[in-house]
Amino acid sequence: MSNPERKPPRANPSLCPGAAEPKEPDLNDFTSLGLSAPILAALEQAGYTTPTPIQSQAIPPLLQGRDLVGIAQTGTGKTAAFALPILHRLAAEPKRAARHGCRVLVLSPTRELATQISESFRVYGAQLNLTVATVFGGVGHRPQIQALRGGVDVLVATPGRLLDHMATGQANVANAEILVLDEADQMLDLGFLKPIRQIIGRLPKARQTLLFSATMPEQIARLAKDFLRNPERVSVAPV
Ligand code: AMP
Numbered sequence: 001m002s003n004p005e006r007k008p009p010r011a012n013p014s015l016c017p018g019a020a021e022p023k024e025p026d027l028n029d030f031t032s033l034g035l036s037a038p039i040l041a042a043l044e045q046a047g048y049t050t051p052t053p054i055q056s057q058a059i060p061p062l063l064q065g066r067d068l069v070g071i072a073q074t075g076t077g078k079t080a081a082f083a084l085p086i087l088h089r090l091a092a093e094p095k096r097a098a099r100h101g102c103r104v105l106v107l108s109p110t111r112e113l114a115t116q117i118s119e120s121f122r123v124y125g126a127q128l129n130l131t132v133a134t135v136f137g138g139v140g141h142r143p144q145i146q147a148l149r150g151g152v153d154v155l156v157a158t159p160g161r162l163l164d165h166m167a168t169g170q171a172n173v174a175n176a177e178i179l180v181l182d183e184a185d186q187m188l189d190l191g192f193l194k195p196i197r198q199i200i201g202r203l204p205k206a207r208q209t210l211l212f213s214a215t216m217p218e219q220i221a222r223l224a225k226d227f228l229r230n231p232e233r234v235s236v237a238p239v
Contacts, residue, residue, distance in 0.1 A: 009120045011047030015077055015239060033059045036088050038127035043084075046123055052077030054236045059085050061232040065208055069224050071235035073214040074113075074183070079120045082106075082180050082210050087125045089178070089208075090153055097131075097151030100172040105179050105203070106156040107196060109186035111136035117182065118156045130154065135171070137161040145170045159187065159195035166202065176203050184213040184220045193219060200227055214238075 030043055030051055051059065054072045062068055062085035072078040086104055097103050108114040118134040125132070133147040135157040141164070148155070148171050155162075155171070165171035179200065181187070187196060209228045213220050224231065 009046065009079070009116070009123055011049075012077075015052045015075075028056070030084075034063050034088075035059070035084055036091060038091065039084055039087055039124060042124050042126045045126070048080070052081070052236075054078050054081045054234060055084070057234040057236070058082065058232075062086070062208075062210070063088060065089070067208060067228040067231040068210045069228065069231045069233045070210070070212040071214070071216060071233075072212060073238045075239040076236050078182075078212055079117055080124060082182075082212070083117070083120050083124050086154070086178055086180070087121065087128060087130065090130055091125075091128045097153055098172065098175045099151050100148055100170060101151045101175045102133075102153070102155035102171075102173065103175070103177050104154045105162075105173055105176045105199075106154065106182060107159055107162070107180065107187065107192075107199065108156060108182050109158065109190050109192065111138065111158060113183060114156045114158055118154070121154050121156070125154075132156065135161050135165060137164075141165070141170075159192040159199060162199060163195050166199070173199060173202050174204065176207060178208045179203055179210070181209075181211045181213075181223070184211050184223065185215045185217060188217060188219055193223070196223070 030040055054076045058068055058070055058081040090103055106117055108117055114134050114136050118132050121132045130153040132154045133152040135144045137160050211224050
């Protein structure tokens, strides 16, 4: 879906202070994290040379299919930390999304963040044949309904509008394989806790679940406890 507010993710050299120095032959580059060639090519195109700390820590367990709780703020490279292994897993097991369905559901607190996340999936997945749709409130339903009709690989949505589409049968999350709750503390602040629980109730129990949050208030910790299975925990300092 097109959106005039789209901003392509840009390489941020300050995130990776060692990027210009000679590379260590170890975990400090994307190749050794186990990502596939089309994703590595897209990263090179985007100018990313070195994984950020959240990426080095989160990508290996996510590639193994583990659940994950990430304590990280925007600016740490957390979007790529979840988008890259998700794209790798989708491409490794190609499958058609069900009609009105999605293989991956990313819940985001705001329209702006949802738009950025979708754009990141498109950039990192530029060499993969995958579809991405974005759903948020405050705009017409019709283009979103059209985008959802045939099913999509990745659906990025704010909780309220997604529930609207689920209520009318235009969105169906029953076959989602991976769920990401991004900026969970923000979603709590915006009153989305109940909608999130309603949406998760419609997802299959057998799935991979990721939760990212800058802080861990009690209600978010409980959400993680209720819906994640033996999650890997990673935490990085704000940039
Ligand atoms: P995020 O925290 O996901 O919002 O990312 C912050 C910014 O850093 C975005 O502009 C990304 O495009 C950029 N970025 C993410 N990972 C890297 C990386 N490994 N190297 C350079 N820039 C990056």
